[in-house]
Amino acid sequence: MGSLLGGALAGLAGCASGSGVLERASTAKSVMGLRSRPLDVARFGVIGVGQRGSFLTKTLCQIEGARVVAIADTDAQAIDKTLGLIAKAGRPKPDVITGSSGAWQRMLDRDDIDAVLIVTPWELHTPMAVAAMRAGKHAFVEIPAAVSVDEAWQLVDTAEATQRHCMMLENCCYGREELMVLHMVRLGLFGELLHAEGAYIHDLRWQIKELTRSTGSWRTLWHARRDGNLYPTHGLGPIAQYFGINRGDRFDYINSQSSPARTFAEYSRKNFPADHPRNQLRYINGDINTSLIKCASGRTIMVQHDTNTPRPYSRLNTVVGTNGSFGGFPNRIALETLDGKTLMDASGKQEAFHHWDGNMQPWFDRYDHPLWKRLAQEAQRNGGHGGMDYVMMWRVVYSLIHGEAMDQDVYDAASWSAVFPLSCDSVADRGNAKDFPDFTRGAWKTTKPLGIVA
Numbered sequence: 001m002g003s004l005l006g007g008a009l010a011g012l013a014g015c016a017s018g019s020g021v022l023e024r025a026s027t028a029k030s031v032m033g034l035r036s037r038p039l040d041v042a043r044f045g046v047i048g049v050g051q052r053g054s055f056l057t058k059t060l061c062q063i064e065g066a067r068v069v070a071i072a073d074t075d076a077q078a079i080d081k082t083l084g085l086i087a088k089a090g091r092p093k094p095d096v097i098t099g100s101s102g103a104w105q106r107m108l109d110r111d112d113i114d115a116v117l118i119v120t121p122w123e124l125h126t127p128m129a130v131a132a133m134r135a136g137k138h139a140f141v142e143i144p145a146a147v148s149v150d151e152a153w154q155l156v157d158t159a160e161a162t163q164r165h166c167m168m169l170e171n172c173c174y175g176r177e178e179l180m181v182l183h184m185v186r187l188g189l190f191g192e193l194l195h196a197e198g199a200y201i202h203d204l205r206w207q208i209k210e211l212t213r214s215t216g217s218w219r220t221l222w223h224a225r226r227d228g229n230l231y232p233t234h235g236l237g238p239i240a241q242y243f244g245i246n247r248g249d250r251f252d253y254i255n256s257q258s259s260p261a262r263t264f265a266e267y268s269r270k271n272f273p274a275d276h277p278r279n280q281l282r283y284i285n286g287d288i289n290t291s292l293i294k295c296a297s298g299r300t301i302m303v304q305h306d307t308n309t310p311r312p313y314s315r316l317n318t319v320v321g322t323n324g325s326f327g328g329f330p331n332r333i334a335l336e337t338l339d340g341k342t343l344m345d346a347s348g349k350q351e352a353f354h355h356w357d358g359n360m361q362p363w364f365d366r367y368d369h370p371l372w373k374r375l376a377q378e379a380q381r382n383g384g385h386g387g388m389d390y391v392m393m394w395r396v397v398y399s400l401i402h403g404e405a406m407d408q409d410v411y412d413a414a415s416w417s418a419v420f421p422l423s424c425d426s427v428a429d430r431g432n433a434k435d436f437p438d439f440t441r442g443a444w445k446t447t448k449p450l451g452i453v454a
Contacts, residue, residue, distance in 0.1 A: 022437045024153055028160035031410055032246075032443045036138065036165060038403035042396075045070045045113040045137070047104045047128055049082040051214060052142060053119035055384060056169075057082050059393045060117075061089035062382050066397045069113050072097035072104040075213075104128065108135035115140060115165075115400060121218045126151040129166055133158045138165040140396060143233045145413035148421045149437060152414035156439050159410040167396065167406045168413035170237035171384075174391040176376075177317060178238040179369035181326050185242045186452055187367070189335065191323030193243060198235025199304035199316040205267040208278055220264075224281040227258050228424030229289045229305040233416045235315040236303050237408070242319055244449035246411045249297045251436040254419065256426035258286025263308040291423045294433075296444075303419065324353055332356035333363060371395070371453055395453075407450060414439040 042065055046057050049071050060066045068086060071094050073079050079096055086094065097103050107113065108131055115138040118128045126146045129139040139159075145168040146152040159166040172178060184190065207216025222230055243249055264283040272278045287308040293301040304316070317328030324335035334353040335343055343352035357363075372379070375394055379387030399406050415436060422434045438444065 022435055024157070024437070024441070026157065026160055026441060028157070029163065030441070030443050031159045031163060031165075032440065032447050033405045034159075034163065034165060034409065035403050035405055036163075036400070039114055039401050042066050042400040043069045043112055043114045044117055045072065045107045045110070045115075046082075046117045046119065047072045047107065048117075048119035049073045050075065050078045050119070053117070054078065054082040054085060056117055056119060056389065056393065058085040058089065059382060059384060059389055060397070061086055061091045062378070062390065063394055063397045065401045066393075067091070068094045070095040070097055070107050070110065072107050074098055074101060074103070105131065108132060108137065113137055115396075117169075118142060122147050122222070126154055130154055130158045133162045133164040133166060136162070136164070138167075138400070140165075140167050140169055141413070142169050144168070144231065144417040144420050146417040146420075149418050152418050152439065153437070155410050156414050165400075165406055166410035166413055167408050168233065168237075168416065169392060170233050170408060170416070171388045171392045172234045172315060173237050173241060173408065174371075174388040174395070175238070175386060176364075176368070176372050176388075177328055177331055178388075179372045179391075180364060180367050181317065181319060182238070182241055182450075183367050183369045183452055184326065185319065186449075189323065189338070189367075190319060190321030190325065193299060193319060193321045195300045195302075195320040196239040196242060197302040197304075197316045197318040198237075198239045199306070199314055200231050200234045201304065201306045201311060201314040201316075203310055203313075204307040205263060208264065208267055209271060211278075220278070221281070223261070223264050223283045223285040225284070226420075226424050227261070227285050227289075227427050228256060228421070229291055229303060229419055230285060231305055231307070232291075232303055232419035232423070235317065236301070236419060237412075237416055238317065239301055239303075239319070240412065240416060241407075241450050243295060243297075243299060243301070245295070246409075246415060246440050246444045247447040247449040248444065249295050249299070250438060250440070250444045251415055251418075252294045252296045253433040253435045254291055254293045254422050254426055255431050255433050256289060256291035256423035257431045258290075258427050259288040261286050261308075263287050286427070289423060289427070291419065291426070293419070327356070330358060331360045332358045333360070369452065407453065411440045411444075 116132040118141040125141045129141045132139040210216030261283050268278040289305040291303050314329035319326050326333050336353045345352050379390040382390040426434045
């Protein structure tokens with residue numbers, strides 16, 4: 001990712017998580033279910049066109065009704081790569097904004113941009129999103145949207161004051177499996193939901209070697225600053241939608257604990273000389289963080305973070321209800337009844353839920369989400385984490401053009417991101433519970449859960 005850091009990193013080493021207030025009054029109108037003016041063409045500016053930003057820009061170029069008007073970055077190599085991708089897609093060359101770490105602000109002065117994609121290091125997400133909304137642009141921000149509860153409130157307050165969309169780009173909500181489970185949940189296959197488990201388990205130790213460019217050049221440093229779940233939303237976002245979080249239920253409080261921090265230091269010792277800067281860092285983020293979230297409904301969610309240990313990739317994607325369960329990585333399902341009948345095993349002597357059913361094709365055939373079925377060919381052709389990136393950006397463009405509400409809103413961005421700072425606070429306080437603010441200011445009690453969009 002191109003460097004847009006400026007001096008933002010300098011003061012972070014000793015910063016507190018910023019738990020902020022649990023309640024905050026507002027005279028502004030809620031943006032729950034916000035519908036904006038329909039557009040003939042959705043015109044985008046992209047801030048940050050490094051690894052992730054260049055791919056999302058390329059994806060926009062594949063979607064009818066989207067146009068990339070301008071890109072901003074300070075890295076010439078990233079800019080050239082992105083311009084090449086746009087040209088290959090046969091799209092008009094966008095204006096390039098560069099020259100300094102603050103040059104991106106010139107993008108916000110333009111009147112030919114409807115929405116801004118923010119694909120920069122974490123600590124820049126909220127300041128850039130707030131600035132974009134204040135300039136009259138919709139803000140679509142990479143994860144996490146905020147690194148403190150105070151920042152989460154800033155996003156909510158600004159979205160309400162400006163009546164602009166602020167959506168966190170949680171692509172895992174658009175994976176085929178996650179969409180199918182959402183469909184199953186809405187159909188009541190699992191009965192009443194009781195518990196879920198999500199995670200981001202992904203060995204990223206190799207990013208330590210990225211010293212001056214790419215994600216590891218800045219992401220590694222967070223492991224020397226904070227101890228908690230630094231990246232909660234890949235596993236948590238889909239579960240929040242299964243549970244109707246902020247739409248009939250909400251996160252109430254969180255307890256969090258971390259294992260010892262060992263593997264980053266060990267990896268640095270193996271790969272760098274003793275006097276190397278990577279070996280001068282004191283890595284404090286526990287290799288495995290495990291948090292338990294209690295919802296207002298009484299339901300529980302286990303969410304785990306592990307980007308350090310040598311174990312296979314997983315987001316867990318597990319839901320448990322009164323009629324059965326689904327588990328991901330690998331996908332498997334166990335139901336007690338289906339279509340009003342008790343499911344039996346092959347022998348006909350034992351109820352089927354005693355064993356996982358790992359043959360998913362019949363389930364996909366019957367319960368694939370309508371959105372996935374509609375876009376499957378395009379999603380698979382354009383790639384991006386199995387096609388989820390394409391589906392996500394297609395939905396963003398579609399919703400802007402048709403003036404529809406986004407699938408994720410600023411309240412989701414705030415509450416899902418808040419797991420990061422609140423887990424750090426809980427770890428620092430011997431795992432004691434930390435309360436979630438009600439970012440919706442009570443609207444969660446009457447808002448309907450996300451439906452099945454086609």
